[in-house]
Amino acid sequence: MDSDAIYHNVQSRYGSIARADNPQYSSTVAKAFGYSQEELNSIPKDANLGLSCGNPLAIASLRPGETVVDLGSGAGFDVFLAAKQVGRHGLAVGIDMNKDMLSRANKNLASSPEIENVIFKEGVITSIPLEDGTADCIISNCVINLVPAAEKSSVFVEMARILKPGGRVAISDILAKKPLPASIKEDVAMYTGCIAGAGTIEEYERYLEDAGFSAVLIVDTKSDLNVYINSTDLLVDGNKSTGCCMKPTETTNVSSDLEREQNSAASCCVPHPKAEDDVCEGAAVGTANTGLRDINLNDWVGSFKIFAVKP
Template identity: 35%
Template sequence: MSAVQHDAIRQTVRQRYTHIAENEGCGCAPSCCGCAPSCCGGPDNDSAATSQSVGYAAADTAAVPDGANMGLGCGTPLAIADLKPGETVLDLGSGGGFDCFLAAREVGATGHVIGIDMTPAMITKARGNAEKGGYANVEFRLGEIEHLPVADGCVDVIISNCVINLSPHKAQVFADAFRVLKPGGRLAVSDVVAFADLPDDIRNDPTLLAGCMAGASSIADIEAMLGAGGFEQIRIRPKDESKSFIRDWAPDKPITDYVVSATIEAVKPGACTCCCSDTDTPTLRQASADDLEAIRSLLSRCQLPGEDLTEASLRTFRVLVSGTRIVGVCGIEIFGSDGLLRSLAVDPALRGRRFGEQLVTACESAAQNIGIERLYLLTTTARDYLLRLGYADIARESAPEGVRTHPQFQGLCPASARCLAKWLQ
């Protein structure tokens, strides 16, 4: 499939779900994943009954704000997610926020739920629903599920409900899901899968594609993509009873001869056994002059420059400490309302546990407190990671003069390093 075809698929899907978001559902019977002739017919759609037909309890549909449940699912991913208090959950294709709000109930006030959707209208709707429901532990981010705006190794569980089939890049979806999961993190998905080869008249029908049918991959292909992405303990279980509602998605097509809803489970291997256990989480504090040599040593191990650091410059640095060891560092240097974010490093044994994001966030907060409006940085290895934290590429020469004349810009960092910036709010 060409890039042009991929873009066309994405545009078709975005247009459909924009329409659904702006029209308070789509009126499909029994599920908005499909597209019966009455689809997008307006207020006749009973989203609660639709969701209960795919496995949700009446208490679930009653527990969320009006408009959050849009009847868009093909199963109940939370039934296999085994969520625990304090966990971080990521929902791929979060729609109006229905599964996110149910997940928030499970993980509690100490947990966190992130919803990702590529449709701006859906993000707006979900954020409004979160505000109505008072969900302080839920946030919604605009983004594509193939390129998640989420830091590496910070998610305990990924859920998704009838969305991955819509992607023309499913292998990339699973690869990026693997990236953001913590070691030992779980994938818990409800989606449509193919158990027979789809005929061309179904596979090439844009309406059936946007309706969660024509884009279904075979169980064998999904298993192969998950395995290639690094997942283990892969388990895909078709739900034959789902044919009863899938049949109504396309009543003029023999769709249940080819597709069925299934649960998809997988685990990212390698639960952390490093020097810092979950019961010995590093603590964040301001750096002191006594930390200079330890910081330089950590930067050296991470192949980052640190010889220009002085005891005085550490006043605007933050460190992570495990026992007596410094295992993470990040700092800022001040140039009026501009700042240089520098020396971001985490002990290699502790990467993938969101410590880098914690350090960056701490430095950004410190920068805002002293009146810095913009942060700049150079990086050779962390560009993609920082883009996901809200930084953007800029030309080196567009950085302000004070930043450009810093030793890092003048030779400590190689010419191949990329320049990024972030405007603080």
């Protein structure tokens, strides 16, 4: 897929999620990656959409009065949690390119008038709409892997630009453990599900070092990514699905070629075009030649903690 196709599919998929009711699996996924029930109860109820692949706040060490920026902030899940940690003299800023996600995030903010230190901005994370030296800390949760490979390095350059000297990066992301086969890399649902676009540890180390970061640390959390598969109550738009895929809706607007690809029997995450009510069963991802229950996500990718400091 070229960059335009990637952005189009990512926008379509996450816009659909933003417009849907809160998925039943959201708490299950969040708890699997280290969030507590107390944390989930402390934020607007529609902020957690079950899209986490880790908990960047666990390594961010946020302090009162700091400015923290969340890249790919979605409905505001980590932003609202970060806002509590930086306190009323601090600021939590969410950046997202998806208008539907931003709309949901701002509705969540409006529903909680006691939260006065949060703002959301529209923008792509390869060109962050903030001034140089704005942030003390940058967080991100399962988003950078969605950026086209040719543009990923720009994300790290931008992070270095908006960080203050001594600022830090605390990211959770899915990285590849070994080269991904074409059957995975070329699958639309796997890309929008944060699998096919996963980079490697070596690539992320190079991106960070080339952008001028030091004290780079990338660690496999050993989290079980099959939580997306094993949760039995995964519903999106009323259809059985998972955190890594969903049935296309009538609002999806794709080109004829992409539409045929997404609606083919080869894509595990969508119904067969002749069976409107048929949906994925028990798997987050799949390929043309792989049964839905035959893939173990942990064999291919992992949830990694990524930390670095701007000198």
